[in-house]
Amino acid sequence: MNKKFSLSMVIGVLILLISVFSIKSIYLTAKPIVDTAQVHIEQDRATLEGIIHNTGGKNITHYGFRWGTSQGLDQEETLTGTINANKPFSTTIKGLREGATYYYRAFAVNAKGTAYGDIKSFTVPVKYNAPPVVSITSPGDNLIITQGEVVEIAASATDDKKVKAMELYINNTSKKKADNGLLNYNWDTSAVNPGKYVLKATADDGVKTDEKTITLTVKEDLKKVNQVVVNTSAISKIAAAPTKTVSTPSRGVNHTNNSKYPKLSKYNGLFGQFYYRDTSGGRIEIDPQWIAENIVTIKLPGINRYVQVHKEAKDNFIQAFTYIQNGTATINGKRVSLLSLVKTMDGTFVPRHVNWNPSKGLSNHSWGTAIDINAANHFRYVNPAREPNDPNYILWIKAFKPAGFSWGNSYSDSMHYEVIK
Ligand SMILES: [Zn+2]
Numbered sequence: 577m578n579k580k581f582s583l584s585m586v587i588g589v590l591i592l593l594i595s596v597f598s599i600k601s602i603y604l605t606a607k608p609i610v611d612t613a614q615v616h617i618e619q620d621r622a623t624l625e626g627i628i629h630n631t632g633g634k635n636i637t638h639y640g641f642r643w644g645t646s647q648g649l650d651q652e653e654t655l656t657g658t659i660n661a662n663k664p665f666s667t668t669i670k671g672l673r674e675g676a677t678y679y680y681r682a683f684a685v686n687a688k689g690t691a692y693g694d695i696k697s698f699t700v701p702v703k704y705n706a707p708p709v710v711s712i713t714s715p716g717d718n719l720i721i722t723q724g725e726v727v728e729i730a731a732s733a734t735d736d737k738k739v740k741a742m743e744l745y746i747n748n749t750s751k752k753k754a755d756n757g758l759l760n761y762n763w764d765t766s767a768v769n770p771g772k773y774v775l776k777a778t779a780d781d782g783v784k785t786d787e788k789t790i791t792l793t794v795k796e797d798l799k800k801v802n803q804v805v806v807n808t809s810a811i812s813k814i815a816a817a818p819t820k821t822v823s824t825p826s827r828g829v830n831h832t833n834n835s836k837y838p839k840l841s842k843y844n845g846l847f848g849q850f851y852y853r854d855t856s857g858g859r860i861e862i863d864p865q866w867i868a869e870n871i872v873t874i875k876l877p878g879i880n881r882y883v884q885v886h887k888e889a890k891d892n893f894i895q896a897f898t899y900i901q902n903g904t905a906t907i908n909g910k911r912v913s914l915l916s917l918v919k920t921m922d923g924t925f926v927p928r929h930v931n932w933n934p935s936k937g938l939s940n941h942s943w944g945t946a947i948d949i950n951a952a953n954h955f956r957y958v959n960p961a962r963e964p965n966d967p968n969y970i971l972w973i974k975a976f977k978p979a980g981f982s983w984g985n986s987y988s989d990s991m992h993y994e995v996i997k
Pocket of ligand 1: 923948991
């Protein structure tokens with residue numbers, strides 16, 4: 577009996593307990609209570625926040641956000657793991673578009689079902705996008721080069737965001753691309769035609785673009801042309817050889833040996849042109865036949881020195897030094913002879929390049945048409961207004977100008993006087 581009673585007690589307690597739990601689970605538990613909280617937007621991403629105020633007396637199995645660009649909220653971010661009441665949770669959504677409006681709501685799920693917070697929205701701000709700024713750092717605008725030179729082209733671009741692409745065009749033909757703000761290109765002009773070229777650099781930040789252009793002139797390579805001329809005349813000479821006539825090329829050029837004097841000078845007015853070859857230190861050696869036919873030795877009056885000049889300039893030199901021999905000038909109230917103003921005299925017939933620099937053209941001294949006076953202090957510009965007593969200025973006015981010379985002062989070479997014909 578006692579044993580039976582005990583069993584009844586146990587069963588009764590079990591039934592009671594089951595009933596209590598059942599009642600609790602039916603009547604005392606509920607869906608969670610969840611709120612949609614704030615959003616933090618940074619560039620193309622947004623961090624959504626939610627908070628579970630009440631778990632509903634059951635474990636939260638999962639929670640998160642539904643979101644999308646419409647209130648249909650077609651995207652879902654689901655979080656799992658233990659979450660306690662009144663602790664905010666968050667997730668970050670990425671790849672959002674500037675200017676677009678997004679909707680979102682928090683949710684939480686327990687055994688009783690899914691609960692939602694309110695639908696909220698936000699709009700991704702549109703940031704001001706400045707266009708890129710391109711500059712061509714090399715070469716400078718309006719550069720003139722000789723065919724065959726390599727032009728180092730450098731361009732750069734900056735942007736408030738990021739330069740995504742650069743491109744270089746020469747006469748609208750793409751030459752080089754870059755995927756950042758630096759672009760370099762070495763342009764070999766040996767195969768390009770002489771003429772004017774437009775160099776254009778562009779930059780793109782994905783939304784806006786910028787471009788800069790400069791122009792560049794490619795000159796014909798005269799050395800190449802000269803070689804062609806030499807070759808042509810060599811052929812004509814061979815062709816003419818059997819008749820044994822001495823060919824007289826145009827513009828008074830005479831030459832004896834093409835292979836020894838392969839280069840042809842420019843044509844210098846009445847003084848003609850000649851074949852020559854480069855030697856050392858910027859000097860040249862001129863076809864001796866041309867020298868024999870054109871260069872003469874004269875005695876300069878006054879200073880009584882023998883110099884070599886072009887036969888067509890001879891009279892001008894004698895005229896100028898006759899003025900110097902006989903003329904006077906008044907300096908600071910004192911009368912002086914022009915001859916006393918000539919301290920040194922250099923360079924009448926001197927076959928050489930300008931400034932003795934082989935990369936420059938030929939000096940007119942190579943034709944025996946120029947003379948340098950008082951070189952020491954006159955490789956410069958003389959300002960006649962400020963230096964009216966400068967000897968080279970006085971010699972220019974009183975001797976060289978009336979004798980048909982020009983003065984190198986205009987290109988800062990006030991020692992240099994030269995016959996132009
Ligand atoms: Zn000179």
